[in-house]
Amino acid sequence: MKRAKKRFEANKLGVMSVEETRKKMVEMIGVNKIYADHDGHGSNHVVKDLNLSVYEGEFLTLLGSSGCGKTTTLRMVAGFEEATSGTIHVEGESVGSKEPFERDVNTVFQSYALFPHMTVHDNVAYGLKMKKVKKPEIKKRVEEMLELVQLGGFEKRYPSQLSGGQKQRVAIARALINQPKVLLLDEPLGALDLKLRKQMQIELKRLQKKLNITFIYVTHDQEEALIMSDRIAIMDSGVLQQVGDPTDIYENPKTKFVATFIGETNLFEGSVAEVSGDAIGITVESGGFTVKGANFAAGELITVSVQPEKMLYSATPVPGFALQGLVKDQVYVGSILKTIVVLSDGQEVKIERLAGQELPKNGLVYLFWNDADAKLIRDMDSVVYEAAENVTL
Amino acid sequence: MEKHSRHQFRSNTLPALGTVGPVGIVLLGLVAVPLIYVGVMSFCSLDQYGNYIYQFTFDNYKNLLNPSYIQIYVQSLLIALATTIICIVLGYPFAYLIARTESKRKNLLYMLVIIPFWTNSLIRIYGWRTFLGDTGWLNSLLRGFGIIDAPIEFMYTRGATILGMVYCLFPFMILPLYSAIEKLDKNLLEASADLGAKGRKTLLNITIPLTKGGIFSGSIMVFIPCLGYFFVSDILGGGNSDVIGNLIQRQFQKANNWPLGAAISIILILITLVLVKAYQKAGGDMDSLGV
Numbered sequence: 001m002k003r004a005k006k007r008f009e010a011n012k013l014g015v016m017s018v019e020e021t022r023k024k025m026v027e028m029i030g031v032n033k034i035y036a037d038h039d040g041h042g043s044n045h046v047v048k049d050l051n052l053s054v055y056e057g058e059f060l061t062l063l064g065s066s067g068c069g070k071t072t073t074l075r076m077v078a079g080f081e082e083a084t085s086g087t088i089h090v091e092g093e094s095v096g097s098k099e100p101f102e103r104d105v106n107t108v109f110q111s112y113a114l115f116p117h118m119t120v121h122d123n124v125a126y127g128l129k130m131k132k133v134k135k136p137e138i139k140k141r142v143e144e145m146l147e148l149v150q151l152g153g154f155e156k157r158y159p160s161q162l163s164g165g166q167k168q169r170v171a172i173a174r175a176l177i178n179q180p181k182v183l184l185l186d187e188p189l190g191a192l193d194l195k196l197r198k199q200m201q202i203e204l205k206r207l208q209k210k211l212n213i214t215f216i217y218v219t220h221d222q223e224e225a226l227i228m229s230d231r232i233a234i235m236d237s238g239v240l241q242q243v244g245d246p247t248d249i250y251e252n253p254k255t256k257f258v259a260t261f262i263g264e265t266n267l268f269e270g271s272v273a274e275v276s277g278d279a280i281g282i283t284v285e286s287g288g289f290t291v292k293g294a295n296f297a298a299g300e301l302i303t304v305s306v307q308p309e310k311m312l313y314s315a316t317p318v319p320g321f322a323l324q325g326l327v328k329d330q331v332y333v334g335s336i337l338k339t340i341v342v343l344s345d346g347q348e349v350k351i352e353r354l355a356g357q358e359l360p361k362n363g364l365v366y367l368f369w370n371d372a373d374a375k376l377i378r379d380m381d382s383v384v385y386e387a388a389e390n391v392t393l
Numbered sequence: 394m395e396k397h398s399r400h401q402f403r404s405n406t407l408p409a410l411g412t413v414g415p416v417g418i419v420l421l422g423l424v425a426v427p428l429i430y431v432g433v434m435s436f437c438s439l440d441q442y443g444n445y446i447y448q449f450t451f452d453n454y455k456n457l458l459n460p461s462y463i464q465i466y467v468q469s470l471l472i473a474l475a476t477t478i479i480c481i482v483l484g485y486p487f488a489y490l491i492a493r494t495e496s497k498r499k500n501l502l503y504m505l506v507i508i509p510f511w512t513n514s515l516i517r518i519y520g521w522r523t524f525l526g527d528t529g530w531l532n533s534l535l536r537g538f539g540i541i542d543a544p545i546e547f548m549y550t551r552g553a554t555i556l557g558m559v560y561c562l563f564p565f566m567i568l569p570l571y572s573a574i575e576k577l578d579k580n581l582l583e584a585s586a587d588l589g590a591k592g593r594k595t596l597l598n599i600t601i602p603l604t605k606g607g608i609f610s611g612s613i614m615v616f617i618p619c620l621g622y623f624f625v626s627d628i629l630g631g632g633n634s635d636v637i638g639n640l641i642q643r644q645f646q647k648a649n650n651w652p653l654g655a656a657i658s659i660i661l662i663l664i665t666l667v668l669v670k671a672y673q674k675a676g677g678d679m680d681s682l683g684v
Contacts, residue, residue, distance in 0.1 A: 080583050100586040107587045113580035117602050126598075130589035178588065 012070035023180065024092065025182050026054040026077060026105075031086035033072050033238075044073050048238040050086070054182070057212045058115050059205070061225040064235035065261070070218045073235070077216065078107045091181055101130075105182040106175040110190055110332060112167045114159040120146070120170050121155035128176040145173045148207070149290050165196045172207070182214045189224070190362040201228055234258050252365065258378055259305040266349050268304045268323075272296050279377075286343035292371045296378070303377040308350040310373035313341070313359070318368040325367065327359045341365060435655035443649060444564060453656035462640065471635040472551065472626075473619035476558040477612045478523030480566035483559070484611065488570035489600075503571075510564040513641075518557050518628050525629070526552060557625040566611040573607025574600070609677045619666050637661050 034045040037191040047069040054060045075081040077088060079100035087094050095103055106127070114123050121142055127198060128138045146152050149169040159167055168188060171214060175183055188204075189197045205228050219225055225232050226246045234241040234249065234256050236257045244251060253259035256267060270284035280293050291304060317324075325341040328348070332338075332355060339359060340350040359365060435453055438446045455464075491502045503623040525547035526529050547553055565619065577600065585595040600606075623638030639655065644654030673679065 078583075078587060081594055099591075100583065101589045105587075107584070109580050109584060111578070111580055113578065113584040115581060115584070115599060119664075126585070126590075127588035130594060208492075251523065361455075 001073065006362065007324060022058075023056040024053045025056050025058070025090065026052075026216065027092075028073070029087050029089070030050045030078075031076065032084045032089060033076060033081065034068070034084045035051065046238050047076070047083075049354045050137075050238075050240055052233055052240060052243065054214055054216055056214060059208050059215045059217065059228060059230045060185040061217045061219060061229040061232045062223060062224040062235060063135075063219060063232050063261075065220055067237075068235040070235050071186055071219075074107075076136040077182070078105055078184050079103050104180055104186055106178055108171050108175045108183065110184045110187045112159075114167055114170055114174070116159050117286050118158075119155060120151065120157050120159070120162070123159070123173045124177055126174060131178070135216040141177060144363050145177045148176075149173045151320075164192050165200065165221070168192065170201060172204070176207075176211065176213070182216060183208075185215060185217045187219055188217075195242055197224075204228065204286045211256060220256040226262070227368055234260070234261060251375075253375060258307075259303075259377060263307065264350055265305045265307050268306070268347075270302060270304075272298050272302055274298055282325050284323075285345040286347060287324070289368070290320040290322060291374045293376045296376070300378070305375040305377055306369050306373055308338070308352040309351065310369055311351040312368050312370070313351065313365040314368065315365065321366065321368040323367040324364060327361055327363050327365060330358055330361070341367060378386060398402065401524045401623060414439060431655045431658055433657045434652050437652045437655075439650060445652070456653060457656060457660060465635050465640055466637060468551075468634065469620050472555055472558065472634060472636055473616045474579060475555050476619050477566075477616045478556065478561060479559050480563055480615050481608060481612065484566040484570055485487050485608070486564060488607075489574050492566075492574035494569050506564050506567050514561045515624055515628075517560065518625055519584040521553070521557055521560065522548065522628060524558075548629065549633050551630065551634040554630035554634040554636075558619050558622060561622060567615040567617070569610040570604065572605045573604040577603055578644050578665060606676070606678060609672055609675060610682050613677070613682060615671050620664065622663060637664075641668040 002042070006178065011376045019043075028050050031047060032045070033051040035044040037043060045068075050069075050073060052073075062073060064070045072081060076083050076304075077090070077095075078263075079098060079102075083096065083190060084202040087096055089095065092102060115126065118126070123143045124145055125138045128141060133141075137213065143152070144153070146154060149172055151166060151169050151356060154162070154170075159170070162170065168191075171188070184369065185204075185310050189200050192200060201224060204215075217225075217228065230245055231245050232249050233243045234257070236255075242258045244252075247261055251257065253262060259265045259267060268284050268289075269286070270278055270280060270282045271290065273283045274281040275296060275298055278292050278294055279290050280296050280302075281290050282288055282304065296302060323343060327339060328342045329340040330337060337353045337355050337357060339353065341349045343349060351367075418597045432562065434445070434448075436449050436451070438448065438450050438452055440446055453494075487506075489500075491499060494502060522529070523560075526532070527544040527546070527548070529547075531547065532541075535541045536544070581599055581603070582595055586592075594661035620636055621641075623636060623642045626632075626634050626636050626639055637660075641654050641661065642655045644650045644657065648654075669682070672682070
C-alpha cells in the first residue's frame with residue numbers, strides 16, 4: 001500500500017525521473033513479430049512496435065484478451081520465438097542471438113510442462129543438473145525449494161500423482177531453482193479452480209516479494225492483474241495500450257479499450273461542441289453534457305468514461321447534463337444493486353448502488369456525475385492503428 | 394434373476410452373433426483350425442514313404458536341437474537384432490524430421506515411407522539384386538569410375554540380407570516412432586531448453602525417454618518379422634544367412650517333412666509370444682502394435 005502511494009506521488013512528479021533510478025531487467029525496443037502463413041502468402045502481425053521496460057524486483061503483468069500478443073511477447077523474452085525486428089535486452093545485454101538455454105530467464109508454462117517420466121525431485125533438480133551442480137548441493141537446494149513452495153516430502157512422487165495446484169507449485173519451484181533474473185509466467189493459474197487460484201495469487205505474490213525476482217506475468221484476467229501487479233501493461237491486437245500501476249490504469253484509462261477491459265464502465269462517444277475555459281461541451285447521440293478538461297478543440301472526437309459506481313441519477317434535470325433514460329432492469333448482486341438505464345439512442349448505461357435504493361421500473365431518470373469522475377479519452381492511438389491496418393489490408 | 398439373465402442373453406447374443414459371428418467363423422476356419430493342425434502335426438512323424446504317422450512323439454522337437462539348426466537360430470536372432478538396431482538408428486532421426494516438419498513437406502516425407510510400403514516387397518527385393526549383383530549397377534558404376542578392378546561381392550552375404558531386411562521393415566519402425574514423437578508435448582522440449590539443456594541433452598533426457606514406447610513397438614514390429622522373412626535371405630543371402638523362416642520353408646517345400654516344419658513353426662510362434670509378452674511387461678501399448 002505504502003509502496004503504491006509512493007509510486008503514485010512519484011508519477012505526479014514525472015515518471016521518467018523515477019524509472020531511471022531503477023535498474024532495467026528487461027527492455028524491449030521496437031519489437032515486432034510477424035508470422036508468415038504456411039503457404040508463404042499473407043502474414044499475421046501479432047506484436048506491433050512494442051516498447052516496454054521491466055524493472056528489478058518488479059511484478060509486471062501483460063494483460064489482454066487471447067490473441068493480443070501477450071504470450072508471444074513472453075515467448076520472445078524466453079527465446080522460444082525470434083522477434084521479426086527490434087531488440088530485447090536482459091540486464092542491459094541484447095539476447096537476440098541467444099538460445100533459450102543461454103538466457104538467464106526461466107518460464108512457468110501454462111500447461112506446467114512437467115517431465116512426466118521424472119519424479120518431483122528430478123523435475124526440480126533438472127536445471128541444476130544441466131548446470132552440473134554437485135549432487136549433495138542439488139539435493140539440498142531442491143529440498144529448500146520444495147519447502148519454499150510448501151511441497152516438502154513430495155520428492156518421490158511423479159507428476160501424475162499430483163493435483164493441479166501441486167503441479168503448479170512444482171513448475172514454479174523448477175523454474176525458480178536456477179535463480180533466474182527474470183521469471184516468466186504464462187497464465188500459470190489458468191487451469192486451477194477459483195478458490196485455489198485466489199490462494200495461489202497471494203502465494204505467488206509472497207514468493208516474488210521474498211525472492212525479489214522480476215516477474216513478467218501473462219494473464220487475461222483483469223482482476224488477477226489488479227490484485228498481483230506492481231505495474232500492468234495492457235495489450236490489444238498486438239499494440240501496447242497503456243502501462244501503469246493498477247490504480248493508475250483503473251482510474252485513468254488512456255484508451256477506450258483499456259477503459260472497457262479493466263473493469264465495467266460506461267462510454268459516451270461524441271464530439272466536442274464548444275470549449276469555454278476548462279469546460280468542454282460535448283454532444284452525444286442521446287443528448288449532451290459538459291465536462292472539465294483541457295487540450296480539446298471544438299469538433300474533435302472524444303470518449304467519456306464513467307464507471308458504474310460513479311454514475312448518479314436524479315428525478316429532475318441536472319444543470320450541465322442532458323442525458324435521460326428509462327430504468328430497464330434492476331438486479332441484486334450480493335449487497336450491490338445493478339441498474340440498467342436505457343438512453344434514447346438505445347445505449348444501456350450501467351449504474352451500481354448499495355442495496356435498498358431501487359428506482360421505479362420504467363421510470364424516467366436524469367443521469368449525471370461529478371466532474372472528477374469523468375475520464376476523457378482521446379482515442380487517437382487506436383484510430384491511427386486501425387487506419388494503418390485498413391491500409392495494409 | 395434367472396429369467397432376467399436369460400432375457401439379457403437373448404437380447405445381446407443375437408446382434409453379437411450377427412456382427413461378430415461371420416468374422417468369428419472366418420478366424421476359426423483360417424486361423425484357429427490351421428494353427429491347431431500345425432500344433433498336432435508337430436507331434437507326428439513320417440514313415441519311410443513319407444506318409445504321416447499320427448502317433449505322439451517328441452522326435453521333431455528333439456531334432457530341433459541339432460547343432461546346425463542352433464547355429465541358424467543364433468544367426469537368425471543376430472540378423473534380426475542388427476536389422477532392428479539399424480532401423481532405430483536410421484529411423485529415429487527420420488521419424489523426428491517428419492513429426493517436427495510443419496507445412497506440406499510433411500506429407501511428402503510421410504509418403505516417401507508409405508509408398509514403398511504399398512509395393513510388393515518381393516519385387517523390391519529383386520530390385521536390390523539388379524543393383525548389388527556382380528554385374529549390377531553399383532559394381533558397374535564403381536568399375537566405370539575405376540575405383541575397383543574386380544566386382545565386389547555384395548550379394549549373397551549376411552550384409553545383403555540385413556540390408557534387404559532393413560529395407561523391407563523400415564516403415565514398421567518409422568510409423569510407431571513417428572506417432573510417438575508426434576504426440577510428444579512441444580512444451581516439454583521448450584521447458585528443457587528453458588532450464589539450460591542444449592539440444593543433445595534434451596534429446597537424451599526428455600525426447601528419447603518419452604518416446605521409448607515407440608522405439609519398443611517399432612523394434613517388436615521389425616524384430617519378429619525378421620525371423621520369418623525367408624525370401625529376403627533367399628534372394629539376397631543365397632543360403633549364407635538363413636533365418637528361422639528359411640528352415641520352415643525348406644521343410645514344407647523341399648524336404649516335405651511337414652511335421653518337422655510344424656515344430657519349427659511352433660517354436661517361432663513361442664518366440665513371438667515371449668517377445669510380445671516382454672513388450673507388454675515393459676509397459677508397451679498393444680494397440681500400437683496393431684494387434
